[in-house]
Amino acid sequence: PIFSTFSENPGAYKISQKLEQLDAGLIVTELIILGAYFNFAFFLPTGARHSAEILFETPSFVIGFLVAGLLIPLAIETYSIFFSKHSKGGKNLLIAASALVLLGGFLLRYYVLHAGVFQYPW
Numbered sequence: 001p002i003f004s005t006f007s008e009n010p011g012a013y014k015i016s017q018k019l020e021q022l023d024a025g026l027i028v029t030e031l032i033i034l035g036a037y038f039n040f041a042f043f044l045p046t047g048a049r050h051s052a053e054i055l056f057e058t059p060s061f062v063i064g065f066l067v068a069g070l071l072i073p074l075a076i077e078t079y080s081i082f083f084s085k086h087s088k089g090g091k092n093l094l095i096a097a098s099a100l101v102l103l104g105g106f107l108l109r110y111y112v113l114h115a116g117v118f119q120y121p122w
Helices: 010-042 045-057 061-083 089-114
Strands: none
Touching: 010 045, 010 061, 010 089, 045 061, 045 089, 061 089
C-alpha cells in the first residue's frame, strides 16, 4: 500500500484502499494462526511448550512483535479504512503501519529462531 499512497493518479486511491483492506485481513489471519499455534504448543509436553514459554517470557517478543508488529498496525489500518479517507495524516499513518509490520515480521523470525529448543527424538 505504500507506493500507491504517493501517486496522484485517481485510481491509486482505490488500489490503496483495497490493499489496506487486504493487509488488515492478513494481519487478522496471522493473529488467528498464531493463536492456534501457541494454543497447540502450550499443551504439548515437548520442546514446543518450552519454546512457547520462552517466547512469552521475553518482553520484546510480546511488546515488539505482538503489540508493535501486529496490533498497532491493525489499529492504524482499521482507522485508515473507516475514518481517515486517505488524508495527508492517513498517508503518514500508513507508512508507520507498514514499517511496524516489517519490524514485527523480523522480530517473529528472530525470536522463533532464538527460542528454538533442540530435543532428541527418543
